[in-house]
Amino acid sequence: MVSRIIPVERFDLIIFGGTGDLARRKILPGLFKRFADGQVPDGSRIIGAARSEMDRGEFRQFAKDAVISAQGDAVEPTVLESFLEALDYVTIDALGEIGWSELSEKLQGDSVRAFYFSVGPSLFDDLAVRLQKHKLVEPDTRIVVEKPFGHDLETAKALNKVLSAYFDESQIYRIDHYLGKETVQNLMAVRFGNMLFEPLWNSQYIDHVQITVAEEVGVGGRGGYYDKSGAMRDMVQNHLMQLLCLTAMEPPAKFDPDAVRDEKLKVIRALDPVEPHHVVRGQYSETDDEKGFRDDVENAKSWTESFVALRCQVGNWRWSGTPFYLRTGKRLQARDSEIVVVFKDTPHSIFGAEAGGARNELRIQLQPDEGITLKVTIKEPGPGGMRLMDVPLDMSFAETLGDHADTPDAYERLIMDVIRGNQTLFMRDDEVEAAWAWTDPIIQGWEAVHDVPKPYDSYSQGPTDAMLLMQRDGREWREIGA
Ligand code: NAD
Numbered sequence: 001m002v003s004r005i006i007p008v009e010r011f012d013l014i015i016f017g018g019t020g021d022l023a024r025r026k027i028l029p030g031l032f033k034r035f036a037d038g039q040v041p042d043g044s045r046i047i048g049a050a051r052s053e054m055d056r057g058e059f060r061q062f063a064k065d066a067v068i069s070a071q072g073d074a075v076e077p078t079v080l081e082s083f084l085e086a087l088d089y090v091t092i093d094a095l096g097e098i099g100w101s102e103l104s105e106k107l108q109g110d111s112v113r114a115f116y117f118s119v120g121p122s123l124f125d126d127l128a129v130r131l132q133k134h135k136l137v138e139p140d141t142r143i144v145v146e147k148p149f150g151h152d153l154e155t156a157k158a159l160n161k162v163l164s165a166y167f168d169e170s171q172i173y174r175i176d177h178y179l180g181k182e183t184v185q186n187l188m189a190v191r192f193g194n195m196l197f198e199p200l201w202n203s204q205y206i207d208h209v210q211i212t213v214a215e216e217v218g219v220g221g222r223g224g225y226y227d228k229s230g231a232m233r234d235m236v237q238n239h240l241m242q243l244l245c246l247t248a249m250e251p252p253a254k255f256d257p258d259a260v261r262d263e264k265l266k267v268i269r270a271l272d273p274v275e276p277h278h279v280v281r282g283q284y285s286e287t288d289d290e291k292g293f294r295d296d297v298e299n300a301k302s303w304t305e306s307f308v309a310l311r312c313q314v315g316n317w318r319w320s321g322t323p324f325y326l327r328t329g330k331r332l333q334a335r336d337s338e339i340v341v342v343f344k345d346t347p348h349s350i351f352g353a354e355a356g357g358a359r360n361e362l363r364i365q366l367q368p369d370e371g372i373t374l375k376v377t378i379k380e381p382g383p384g385g386m387r388l389m390d391v392p393l394d395m396s397f398a399e400t401l402g403d404h405a406d407t408p409d410a411y412e413r414l415i416m417d418v419i420r421g422n423q424t425l426f427m428r429d430d431e432v433e434a435a436w437a438w439t440d441p442i443i444q445g446w447e448a449v450h451d452v453p454k455p456y457d458s459y460s461q462g463p464t465d466a467m468l469l470m471q472r473d474g475r476e477w478r479e480i481g482a
Contacts, residue, residue, distance in 0.1 A: 008419045010041040010111045014103065016094065016127055017118035018048025019062060022146065026177075027118060028063045029070035030411035035083045036076065039416060047106060048089040049099065050119075059089035094123040100134045107136065114142040114418050121148065121159060128166040137167070142418050144173045147238055148229065149427070152443070153436035160429045169429060173418050178239040179425040180410030180417075183370040187246050187339065188255070190364075190372060197362070198251065200343070203322035207359065207475075210325045210340040211243050213366075214332040214480045216459070218284065219296045219306065227297035230304040231281075235328040237439040241268065242427070243339055244324055248314050257423040261431060268434040272313045274442050281446065281453040282307035282463035284331035290458060293331075305453045306330045309466035310442075311473070325470060327477065331458040334481025337367040342475075356380075357388030363478075370407055371395055 013031070015023050034040055048059045064084060068075055088106060092099030107113060115131065117124055124145065131137050145163070150156025163172055178184055191197055200206070213235055219226040226234065245264035252259035283306050286292030293306045307329030314324065343360040351357070357377040365371050373392045380387040417425055445451075454463035461467065461480050470477050 005037055005039050006416075006420075008039060008041065008112075008416055010108075011044045011114060011419045012047065012107050012111045013045070013114050013116060013415070013419070014047045014049050014107075015116045015118055016049050016092070016123075017116075018059065018089065019050040019052040019054065020118055022118050023048070024062070024066040025070065026409065026411045027116065027415070028066045030409050030415060032063075032067045032071070032075075032080070032083050033408065033412050034416055035086070036079050040083075040086065043108075044086060044111065045106070045108070046087050047103070048087065049092040049103060051091070051093055053091050054089055056087070056089045060084040060087050063087055094119065094126045094130065100130055104134050104136060112140065112142075112419055112421075113138060114144060116144040116415075118144075118146055121145075121150075124159065125162045128162065132166050137171075140171075140421075141167075142171050142173055142421070143167055144175060144415075144418055146175055148233065149174055149238070149432050150436060151229075151233065153433060153440050156432050156436045160433065164429070170423070172426075172429070173414075173423060174427040174429075174432060175414055176238050176242050176427055177410040177414065178242050178366070179427075180412075180414040181366055181370065182407040182413075183364055183366050183372065184243065184246060185425070186370075186372060187364050190362075192251050192255075202318045203320055205343055206322050207342045207344045208323050208325060208473075209244075209247055210342065210478060211240055211247070211327070211338075212340075212478070212480065213240060213243075213328040213337040214334060215328075215330045216332060216335045218290070218331045218458075219293065223297040226306075227299050227302050227304050231306055231308040231328050231330070232439060232443055236308060236310075236326060237435050238427075240326045240328055241435045241438075244312075244314075244326065247339055247341070248319060248324070250318070255424065257426075258428075260424050261428045265428070265431050265434055266316075267314055268431065268438060270314050270316045270319075271438050272315045273438075274310055274312055276445055276449075278311040278469065279442060280307075280309045280463055280465040280469055281305035281451065282309075282329065282456045282466065283453040284329075284458045285455045287458045292458070303450070303452055307332070307453070307456060307462050307466070309462065309469055311469060323473070325475075325477070327462065327466060329456075329462050332480050333459050333461055335368050336480045337365070338478070339364040339366075340478050351386050351388060355386055355388045358390050 015027055017023060031046055064080060067080060090099045090103045090106065092103060117127055150159050191201065245267045248267045249263040252263045283293040286295060294300050294302050297304065309327040311323050311325050341362040345359060349355065361375040363373045372395045375390050375392055377388050378391055380389040414425060454465050456463040467477065
């Protein structure tokens with residue numbers, strides 16, 4: 001079989017915030033998996049750089065624990081030991097001079113160089129200044145930045161301005177890990193690699209699109225951050241917006257960074273303003289066993305939303321008359337993320353209404369399992385006349401693809417894209433700003449009228465009003481967790 005591993009050049013990846021939660025849960029385990037697959041070239045180095053006082057041995061132990069906790073028994077001890085050999089650590093202060101000369105000495109001149117800013121955005125400016133001051137940035141150096149990318153349009157612009165003062169846009173990789181998910185890329189493969197769907201991919205044949213990102217967990221230990229953010233800023237402005245863009249965009253001429261991002265940007269710019277009565281916000285209530293949202297964020301008067309559902313319209317020829325419904329929330333019935341494209345009824349039923357049958361649906365599932373299902377209508381087997389039933393044409397990756405189904409975590413894919421220098425799956429400055437420009441008026445509208453989020457039962461489908469949002473249009477949400 002032909003190897004699926006695409007080689008990358010030798011690299012030095014410096015993780016600012018290398019001892020943080022994201023490094024522990026995602027970045028280090030992701031890098032280990034790429035290493036175990038043979039994709040990390042000999043001589044590459046992964047350098048943790050954080051304020052925590054640690055030596056190389058302690059950082060290796062931290063990484064070892066992180067990999068074992070993420071991958072459990074599947075880890076081959078000798079492979080893990082070789083991986084750890086590639087790890088190094090520098091105690092560094094983004095706000096001072098500690099550690100910078102030491103970091104400079106560790107970097108190799110002939111390797112791809114990438115700095116991962118896995119720290120709060122308030123440190124980006126200081127990191128950028130010190131990277132430049134210590135002459136650690138070369139024309140080909142890349143930086144990776146994490147969400148949140150701004151709190152609103154103004155702060156996003158300020159952040160872009162800071163970064164653009166020190167780096168060229170071609171060096172900046174803004175991560176939205178949803179774009180690294182295998183199924184999300186498969187959405188593009190399904191749309192643009194087949195003849196089947198694209199001719200139908202418009203308002204003539206598609207009734208509506210539903211995009212859901214439902215989480216079962218509450219805000220957990222992130223209450224302080226979340227109370228200042230909310231579902232609209234934390235999820236809709238970035239993740240759901242990206243899913244909407246990939247579903248609605250025109251075919252790019254090429255699968256290359258600017259061609260894809262240009263098309264996504266056109267979608268965001270084509271979005272109509274959202275009518276206030278087309279948005280529902282909610283907050284989860286307590287259960288006998290667990291705290292409600294206001295207890296979780298320790299703010300009895302919080303009016304931040306843990307749920308939002310909205311109806312939006314891409315105002316262009318392709319989508320005129322086909323609404324997109326977006327919904328996301330915490331403490332819902334199940335962890336369940338999907339894009340559902342609901343086709344229109346056949347123009348005329350030759351079998352009569354009593355024969356049954358429903359609309360075709362293309363369902364792209366992102367979580368908990370990744371897969372694509374097309375719901376089609378067939379004849380119900382057996383005697384008894386022509387009765388119709390719906391069956392799924394299933395492409396569950398695990399079943400269909402066998403060994404190939406070991407889908408990499410989004411971070412694995414995205415970090416390797418950084419090393420390859422491929423920005424296709426990263427957000428560009430103008431995209432981020434356009435998304436905020438669309439989101440801000442919705443949030444300002446709530447603030448202006450002191451909109452209070454609707455309570456909803458924990459582990460439910462969300463507030464009743466979210467159901468009504470669809471029902472008023474004669475439609476229904478797919479059941480979360482069904
Ligand atoms: P964290 O608080 O767990 O870790 C912060 C890291 O930054 C630590 O390694 C700390 O030592 C380092 N640090 C703090 N101040 C420093 C300084 N002055 N100089 C040098 N290092 C310093 O944070 P996290 O959860 O790992 O998040 C990192 C970034 O990633 C944040 O921007 C966060 O919003 C984003 N993010 C995190 C997650 C997640 O699941 N944790 C998900 C998406 C985005």
